[in-house]
Amino acid sequence: MRLIFHEAFNDSSYSEDVYDNAAVPNRLSGVMEVLRNEGHYSVEEPSPATRADLLTGHSEAHVAAVEAKPALFAMASLAVGASILAADLAIQGEPTFACVRPPGHHASRSSSWGHCSFNNLALALIRLRDVGLIRSAFVVDFDLHTGDGTVDVLRSWPDAHVFNPWGDTPADYLRILEERLLHAPQVDILAVSAGFDAYLHDLGRKFATDDYFTIGRLLQAYAIRLGHQRRFAVLEGGYYLPDLGKNVLAFCRGFE
Numbered sequence: 001m002r003l004i005f006h007e008a009f010n011d012s013s014y015s016e017d018v019y020d021n022a023a024v025p026n027r028l029s030g031v032m033e034v035l036r037n038e039g040h041y042s043v044e045e046p047s048p049a050t051r052a053d054l055l056t057g058h059s060e061a062h063v064a065a066v067e068a069k070p071a072l073f074a075m076a077s078l079a080v081g082a083s084i085l086a087a088d089l090a091i092q093g094e095p096t097f098a099c100v101r102p103p104g105h106h107a108s109r110s111s112s113w114g115h116c117s118f119n120n121l122a123l124a125l126i127r128l129r130d131v132g133l134i135r136s137a138f139v140v141d142f143d144l145h146t147g148d149g150t151v152d153v154l155r156s157w158p159d160a161h162v163f164n165p166w167g168d169t170p171a172d173y174l175r176i177l178e179e180r181l182l183h184a185p186q187v188d189i190l191a192v193s194a195g196f197d198a199y200l201h202d203l204g205r206k207f208a209t210d211d212y213f214t215i216g217r218l219l220q221a222y223a224i225r226l227g228h229q230r231r232f233a234v235l236e237g238g239y240y241l242p243d244l245g246k247n248v249l250a251f252c253r254g255f256e
């Protein structure tokens, strides 16, 4: 399993929004420290996505609005580039996790909210489709919040299926996810919006660290059933920093 990361993601100067939980200093460096200490994950460095890549899923006006904030634009384009690299490696059979910010699943075609600018995951899938590498995809979003932007950007692509599991208790949630995956369609790739804000000590106050292992393992089992095993995940939310790294690691252990 490979990780996609760039040191530039540690630059916390881009955000003008003091309430941007996704941009607090050291959020990602803490995660990467835990993952690097694990030892067996190699790290690949992404390049920024091109403007043409951004325009495959977003309106010119939305791209221009982000572009008006150059530091944010640079960071958000790099996050899309990381997701694209994760998807490219996944197509070659390598499970990947892109450790990025800003997150992307609240970025719609012509607007965004919730600390998101561009839809990292959806743009990577559209690119794979446009170069002829896939025709279908299954997206699972286990962030606390529904990936409304992903639904919007992928709306016009009937063979891109987006699933946001739910459930009041971890047991309910995992059962619903498992059921859905057992009946999920045969697709060319599995893409995962990996948000960790439903954690016990985070906003959602639900999952224990072990539950993230189980989520990763259910997704891995689905990818194996698909035959080709192609899968990648992209970081979304997750704000309880003392445990974010170990939760990401638990997920990766299940997913790899």
Ligand SMILES: [Zn+2]
Residues within 6 Å of the ligand: 143, 144, 145, 195, 197, 236, 237, 238
């Ligand atoms: Zn969230």
